[in-house]
Amino acid sequence: MTLVLVIAAVVAGGSLTAGAALGLVWTPPKRVLAIVLAFASGAFITALATDLFVESVETAGFVLPAASLLAGAITYVVAILLVERSGRGGEGTTLFLGSLFDGVPESVALGITFVGDAGTLPLFAAIVINNVPEGIGGASDMHSGGFSTTAILVLWTATGIVLSLTVVAGSVLLRGASPAALAVIRSFAGGAVLATLADATMPEAFDEGGPAVAIATAVGFLLTFALALV
Template sequence: MITKLLLFSGFAGITVFIGGLLANFFNHHIKESPVKYEITHTLMSFGSGIMLSAIALVLIPKGMEELELLPIIFSFLLGSILFMLLSQYLAKKGGKTATLLAMLMDFIPESIALGAVFAIEPSMATLLAIFIGLQNLPEAFNSFRDLVQSGFTINKTLIIFFCLSFFGIAGALIGHFFLREYPDLTAHLMVFASGGILYLLIQDIIPESKLDKNYLTSIGAILGFLVGIIGDKVV
């Protein structure tokens, strides 16, 4: 049982590092061109769509199953407000970390939820592992670019991403051993994350993914959300 959980959470986490490696190759080994620029923005949109699907199909529904209306409102607004304040603080520092924050905001609570529901709902755990892995790939791809533009070296960024890959395993183990008996706490965490992710998407990520006089990049968001629908339906 634990071995299977480690495999699921390990798959979900390793895509963070793989996304960073792909971004490094794409950014430094593919010549600059309008097509490359469009691909980058389309991937940003794709990641946004997957994050929206995580909110709509996993985080909020699971939270609504366990919580009453007022606790949902409280956790959702708390996540939104705290990440608004954090985003303002980071903007003053001059860093571009919104995509990384959004990635961690769904990666960590979903990993904890993966561990918490693994023994109770194996099909839900499988869906979460697939969701997390698919989300992390484009999100890490975009986060890599943002961190490098903020002044991080390539090697330092890849080391950060390699370390973040293990957050999924750590979160899943925490959820499995400490939170599976407290579904309400897991639900609060998921709703809190939803508020933070939604703020970061609307404030930073979606506006940056848009290109003037280009309408195809937005299809990336549609396809990202469609991936979430397919995963939810198949699993």
């Protein structure tokens, strides 16, 4: 296990907890959060293209990664629908569980980028940039919904720890996997991330930020694409 992997895992998971802690003491304008989420969306698009799907197609052809990507998207949608329809625990719990469903495939994908020759920077940047406003918004909404400060901090800290461990597990447990298996898992995670963007991140950004988020998305794409060239 390399030091870089551990640092990346801690920062990626910890950024969600840090955002939640910040959201308890300060709530920035929704437009600002929307712009940041849009920027993160552009960054995720770069990560999907450079870190995940292209790498999978190069090692396993098109058909298998394509089927896996669709499976990942369908699995995410089904999981979110089940959470929303259950309605258990109210909106705060839904937000919390939604963050887990968002974060786990992203974390697995980040861990896999440390296996082999796949890139790491674009996906890492996208996750960190996305997690901070997500934590801010989630914690703020949970506090408004009646959750105590202690409960919120415990839940989001636990989530950050789980996501950090998932990054490490995604790298360590899959280090000996075949290229085809890595392609399937990488594409599956990419499909879940893509579904997250279409279902939650981009709509939320547009609702709060308006058409300006299109520019922020483009900037996020370009800057993280530049990282991919490093």
